[in-house]
Amino acid sequence: MKILENRPERYDWGIRILSGGQANKIRKQIVKTYVKQGMDLLDLGCGTGSLLIDAANAGANTTGIDTSSGMLAVARNKIAGAGLEGKITLHQIGIVELDSVFKKNSFDVIVSTLAFSELYLEERILALHQIKRLLKPNGKFIIASEVRPENFLKRMIHSLVRFPLAVLTYLVAQTGTKPLKDIGEEVSNSGFTILSEQRSFLDSFTLLTAKKQEDDARETNILPVAGIPRGDLSFFKSVWDFIGRWFPILLNPDLGLSANRIEIHPFCSPVIFTLPLGGLKSR
């Protein structure tokens, strides 16, 4: 919820509206099905701590991470309010920083609800590798996320239904969500076996459970391929992005530097500027 970091108090309310009250139900379902007494649980993008509290009440040793200090502040209040202070550990780090904080094979359950869609492609790939490292051998990885329905008709109907909810949520809580496209494929390509996938709401929501593959000599050294940014987005895409209140990022072709965008998605990707060997073009 990139837009919403400045309104963390309204986050819960906004998400309740946007998910039609389902977000909470799904979190409780995850805890009920997968969390047992004494398990070590990690929540990626724990936000306001809803799932952590439920898991701690079910007897798990819980840890949560999030990059937003606002969200973590709300989480701390909720945890204190639930009387669980000291039982839940919070870290303010990004998902790709996991390897600097946690040791391998330390969690029975790693879960991420409504957070994976906030990551760009390379972040997700790196995250999946780190998650695999942190999972205990029989540990489970669970993702709950909005996804893009593959069926065209379902996608259309879903956007119609979702549109007024999204507008309302944005007006009130300045938040929104972004669906993932091929998360099942990304997860299995990163060395996981998918145990189950439950779709709901016209296939637009997925609850995916996976475990890491045992024969894991495959420590692939994935160096992301830097993409050359396409200077001109297609006209319709530009208009669409524009009226969505984002300013198109136009890279000046005269820079004389070569600009390598790290991911295809035009708006969140970091850009590397590299100097040609001969130096800068003179202005």
Place this chain on the structure above:
Amino acid sequence: MNTHSVITAIKTSRINERVNHSRIILPQFSAPGINRQLLKNKTGRTGIFGPAYSKDIPLFLRDKKTVYKHNRAVFSFPFRLEMLLSMNFMVWIVLGIITLLTASRFFLPLSAFFWLTGFILYSGFPVIPGHSGWLKAGVLAGLEIIAIALFSAFILHMPPFVHWKIMLTITAINLWLGFDLRGIVASSPSEAEWLMHRAGFGSVGHLYKAEQYSPGKIHQNISRCSDCRMCLRVCPNGVFGIEGENKIRIQRQDKCFACTACVTQCAENALFLT
């Protein structure tokens, strides 16, 4: 942007394996949100604040000192037009649909007026009197009302305020376009917010909650200052200046809008808002 998004970009790009130095240029406007110490601890990279706009990066690479001239927030005319379009397009669509359904004959004239007055407001923003968007919109509405009154009286030979309904509509549209509930930045709250306070609206359910809007102005603890120029570098509005040989002092306190870039970046904790 905050430190974690930079850390993430450094990690996913594996830039540490690709270049043999340890510097990274950060965008000027990220200064309020970046913890350079954390960045260094987690990635080994030293953050350097570069120019405000990426088009000035080549200049910066040639001569680091140019950053002091290219660190300001500038709202150029094309940028303001972009803001006009992107901030009001959805509003126009929604209001337009409502108009089409209820009084479709007004759709075209109202839309034309909406964009025309919006264009005048945003392009004329620097010259229209008034220190907030709302006041300027009010001034513009006033001018348009006068124009209509004069037109009615002298061209149509009718009473000047016979078109009062049009005048009301014009005022409403202008005030909407200029409305900035939160003020533009922390230290420039708008009259709209003040009005709501006066009317007793602390909050409107979940929709709006008034916050304490006195972040104050910038002050400098001179005994702590080491004249490192970081504040001079990261201030987007030219609050700081050089005095004497190389002393850095607050010169335009009135220009401070409490973005907290300097407070966050000062290594000596010599700056504070109050």
